[in-house]
Amino acid sequence: MDFFRRTFNNIKLRLHISKVFQEASKYPVVLSPECLELAESYPAIVAAVIGDSLGKSSTLHVYGYLLLLEKLVNSCSSAFHSAMAQNCALQENLVLLATGRADGAERRRSRHLARLTLLEYSRMFADVPELRSLATLATAAEQRTGRHLLRAIVLENKSVRIIEPRPQDIVVFSPTESTAGSAVQTELPAVWPCSICTSMNRRSDESCLACGATRNKEDGALSFLKKSALSSGMGDHVGTCTESKSNAEMAGPAADG
Incomplete structure (x- = not known):
């Protein structure tokens, strides 16, 4: 009986956390005291909820969850960081967001923030052995794409503008040799x-x-x-x-x- 009661309470708690963080991920993203309290009290459940939401939510909500995760990482204690390091779904979805195709401005914005997040983790958690899995996410993304993550971020800021050809851009070629299909001269040799x-x-x-x-x-x-x-x-x-x-x-x- 206690097993069913605990299972029911866990499901109820997870649904409540999902609802709270879904509301918090809407623009403008604000880390409410309730979100911070839930992350400190139930770090594993909060990390699991955010990890699942990064892979299933709409494009606009994905960007909101990334901002929310950034605020939680900067505000929460090491218990939440350890829960993130043990959650493989969260790590995989972060790598997928950083390496996947981005069609549209919203997806490009989410991919850009995901790449910045992985670079920040590689610097922030590099000296903590327990959080090594978070520090190596940037390397995993580079291995999948074959490109340096920092260079990919720099290239995202490059803009290409197509202009009409100007008169000085047109080069006219005047051939001086006859082609194979040209007519044969009819005058006799000298x-x-x-x-x-x-x-x-x-x-x-x-x-x-x-x-x-x-x-x-x-x-x-x-x-x-x-x-x-x-x-x-x-x-x-x-x-x-x-x-x-x-x-x-x-x-x-x-x-x-």
Whole structure:
């Protein structure tokens, strides 16, 4: 019978504490004498209530509970600190608030305060062995995000402003080289090669200046065609056609002889 009575009284007390701290977490957050008295008398229950509220409350109430927890840590005795160090749910919710995504101004404000809280705990409880779990919460948050907590807080204060491009920001590029799809020049080259000695002659010459061979009217056209084909990736095909034509011309006199 005593067990049921104690259980009923504990549930009733927890509901009362939850109601009191829920009212105290509303803006503006004020630490009432009743909240302070409950935290000193029942530190474990108060720490459990705040820990659960940090993970289940709305965004606005989460920020209020963080402010309330900050006031309790600064005002209560070491008994409340020990209750916080033994409450794993409270510690986990603090780390989640400091490392989670923040969509919206309210969530960003709560995350910012949670990060500041973890940094304050790492400094405040560093020399107390019994409160080591609170001092290492900042390190746990850094291990999850891979970034230093202090640097993350500094970057939160950075603002990015997008402006329209100015005329001096626009750089105009003027290409001087022709692309692969550009049109091929149609004018003939200024020189033509001799089909006998392969010497280069001027376009106005009708005979080779080196060997005296008469100019073949197709020499200039073939040279121009081969040059154009090389620029378009068809040089091997034109070279094969030219070689076949030369072999045919050399085979013709041999057959006549």
